Amino acid sequence: MRIDIITIFPEIFSPLDVSIIKRARDKGLLELYLWNLRDFSKDKHKKVDDAPYGGGKGMVLACEPIFLAVEEIKKHNTGSLTILTSPQGELFNQKMAKKLAKEKGLIIICGHYEGVDERVKTIVDYEISIGDYVLTGGELPAMVMVDCITRLLPGVIPEEAKKYDSFFDCLLDWPCYTRPENFRGLKVPEVLLSGNHEKIKQWRYKQAIERTRQKRPDLYKLFVNKKGGQDAS
Ligand SMILES: C[S@@+](CC[C@H](N)C(=O)[O-])C[C@H]1O[C@@H](n2cnc3c(N)ncnc32)[C@H](O)[C@@H]1O
Numbered sequence: 001m002r003i004d005i006i007t008i009f010p011e012i013f014s015p016l017d018v019s020i021i022k023r024a025r026d027k028g029l030l031e032l033y034l035w036n037l038r039d040f041s042k043d044k045h046k047k048v049d050d051a052p053y054g055g056g057k058g059m060v061l062a063c064e065p066i067f068l069a070v071e072e073i074k075k076h077n078t079g080s081l082t083i084l085t086s087p088q089g090e091l092f093n094q095k096m097a098k099k100l101a102k103e104k105g106l107i108i109i110c111g112h113y114e115g116v117d118e119r120v121k122t123i124v125d126y127e128i129s130i131g132d133y134v135l136t137g138g139e140l141p142a143m144v145m146v147d148c149i150t151r152l153l154p155g156v157i158p159e160e161a162k163k164y165d166s167f168f169d170c171l172l173d174w175p176c177y178t179r180p181e182n183f184r185g186l187k188v189p190e191v192l193l194s195g196n197h198e199k200i201k202q203w204r205y206k207q208a209i210e211r212t213r214q215k216r217p218d219l220y221k222l223f224v225n226k227k228g229g230q231d232a233s
Pocket residue numbers: 084085086087088109110111112113114115116128129130131132133134135136137138139141
């Protein structure tokens with residue numbers, strides 16, 4: 001997949017140069033391009049923002065450089081979807097990530113300051129928020145989305161490793177342990193040491209259900225409805 005990010009702070013994106021995302025990029029599974037919005041400014045000082053009409057504090061990212069950037073990127077990332085990061089957008093979640101991971105390509109616009117000129121919305125396919133809080137810019141949301149979408153791309157991590165991740169089938173993941181068996185009196189549950197794969201599978205599934213019931217009653221409700229309305233506790 002190809003993802004292009006439009007930002008006034010391309011230097012922020014180093015977290016996408018490490019670990020699994022780096023390996024995905026090295027293997028060519030993710031092609032990531034950062035575009036500095038200032039390169040699309042026609043202003044001699046490379047200014048990309050201006051004061052809001054109607055008054056008020058804060059600056060607004062202007063239409064023209066964003067339109068020009070998207071038009072240029074679309075020549076390279078053909079058939080891509082354009083996303084505007086915004087606290088007012090549809091909430092990003094695993095379901096949306098799975099849907100976006102099937103796209104040919106994405107263009108992500110990072111707002112900053114007071115946000116972007118409203119007319120930018122005429123050239124975007126999705127306005128996406130990563131949560132009900134306000135960040136200083138769209139760079140962290142863009143990184144969150146790229147990270148989450150990339151690990152879902154075929155070949156990035158083994159299918160088995162993500163099959164039962166949290167939110168699969170409306171459940172949270174089960175508890176995980178590794179060596180040692182006993183750490184300061186905190187013991188690994190016997191069943192995981194039993195070698196009985198069927199028992200382990202059942203235990204994990206039950207644990208996933210129980211922790212979902214305790215931690216996320218909203219998801220648990222969905223799970224129960226999916227299973228035909230029977231409370232699994
Ligand atoms: C300070 S915010 C602008 C907030 C805007 N004045 C409002 O209240 O809706 C600046 C930029 O950060 C990004 N941003 C902030 N919070 C976000 C969130 N929760 N999800 C996605 N993007 C966010 C957007 O790109 C936004 O244009």
